[in-house]
Amino acid sequence: MASVTSSRPFHLIIFGASGFTGQFVVQEVARCAAESPGGSPLKWAVAGRSRQRLEEVLKQAAERLSMPELTTDIDIIVADVSIEESLSIMCQQGLVILNCVGPYRFYGEPVVKACVENGAHYIDICGEPQFLERMQLEYHTKALDRGVYVIGSCGFDSIPADLGILYTNRQFRGTLTAVESFLNISSGPKGASGHDATWQSAVYGFADSRSLRQLRKKFGHKPLPVVGAKVHKRGFVFFSKEIEQYVIPFMGSDPSVVKRTQRFLYEEEHHSPVQYSAYVGVGGIFSLVKLFCGGLLFWFMVKFSLGRRLLTTFPSFFSFGMFTKAGPSMKQIEDTCFSLTFFGEGYSEGTDPAQGRPNAKICTQVIGGEPGYVATVSAMVQAAVTLLNELHSLPRRGGVYTPGAAFYKTTLIDRLHNHGIKFSVRTFQ
Structure with missing residues (x-):
């Protein structure tokens, strides 16, 4: 573990x-500690x-993990994104800040700024x-x-997705x-749901796409x-034989992040860039129709301030229960x-990519627990622990990076594999 100087407790x-x-991050850090x-x-x-509220979170973690020492041994720092001085004081005390305050478009920049100005590395879970x-x-x-590293x-x-592409390329x-890539989320009889903050990020992100x-x-x-060969994009909706359900393009940040990583690897490491398309399974025809109707309503409403206000005030109603202010129950989690399955193609060793069609394929998979509050946490x-332990393996001496660019030469994939996010090569079907 990296040493802590007297000025950074x-x-x-x-x-x-x-x-x-x-609160889930607190429990995971306590387990890692x-x-x-x-x-x-x-x-x-x-x-x-x-x-x-911080005392209550520590008490809850202490009870859930049977670690009573959390309520007495863990320090509490009062800091507010609207009070610059409080952020500076916080950042001066830590080597790495794990920023869990979203939506980041509203609350993220003051934390990034404070980290950079006060010499603390920064990690978030922004999408x-x-x-x-x-x-x-x-x-x-x-x-x-x-x-300073901002990741x-x-x-x-x-x-x-980002490290899945790196893994696929190495294999x-x-x-x-x-x-x-094809994302499939499996849930129990009560289904999966997300928290209101994720819904808000989606609402304002779509509204501001221009x-x-x-x-x-x-x-x-x-x-x-x-x-x-240049890959031709598929239609907006199609039935995927790969995961045997209807799929649509993945609307999250994965394509953006992967492309930034591929640019970094091309420009800094002189690697051949990989074309990437991301899709997510939506189920059968009934689910597809429901999604289509809901998507049209969502697309129309985000264009107007009143519509955005309604969407963010009543997330459960407008998302058909997929997002709620209370978030998912522990049972749902x-x-x-x-499972995120990657189907790759390319040219075998000794084959010139300028000649003809791709002649080799590969299938890999990344699997893990509930995406929002298990896998994310x-x-x-593990990204933070890798940053602490393998600072010498990160690019240059600081900067703003994607996970793939930052951790390309580290053991993060192995760390993730040992902490519930499994990477594997699959038989190509």
Whole structure:
């Protein structure tokens, strides 16, 4: 474990620890700290606006994990995104800040800014491309100058996809040129649901999609070269033989994050870029019709401020119960899991990609527990632990990165595999 200097008493600080996701992060960090070797314990603290709520979260974690020491041994830091000084004081005390306060488009930048200015590394679980890409545009050079790493999307969006592509590429014998991924979420009889904060991120993200296009123009990127045959995108809705259900394009941040990683690997490591398309299963024809009707209503309502207000005020009604202000029950979380299957193609060793069609295929899979509060939490905490232990393996000496770019030369995939997010090669069907 990285040493803690006298001016930095904590390895990790969980900001937003009393939020719905934050409370699960607290429990996961507590478990990891208990696993730490006796000679170099993981020192951590919780932070947020309300000391009382943070005390309640520690008490709840102590009871659930049978660790009574959490209520006495873990420090509490009061910090608020609207009070710059409080964020500075928090960031001066930790090596890595785990930011669980969303939607990030509203509350994320002050934390990034405080981390960069006060020399603390930053990790979040954001699935909002506008925020992630804007932070790269505005803070990469500043973070690089300060020797600070800012690594976004270290949750279900988008570690399974981003590192899944890296894993697939490493397992492929030859030149991997294109990958399609298919997400399938399985749940118990009560179904899966998400928390209101995730729903809000989706509402405001779709409403502001035009600004994302304008933001991307500011980077001035040239298109990534297409190696081998160009992949033709599939239709918006189709029946997938791969997962035997109807699928639609995945609307989260995975395609954005993967493309940023592929650009980094092409420009910095001179790797051949991989074309990527992401899809998610929606079930049978009845589920498809329900999704189509709900999607049309959602698409119409996000265009107007009144519509957005209604969507965010009544998330359960407008999402058909998929998102609620209370979030999923523990039973729903325990009964839910995901599988992300990758179908890749390319050219075998010794074959020139400029000649003919791809002649080799591969199928890999990433599987894990419930995406939002099990897989996300495990991914975030293992990313933070990797950052602490393998700082020398990260690119340059700081900057704003995707998980794939930041952790490309680390053991994060192995760490994830040992903490419930399994990577494997499958028989191609």
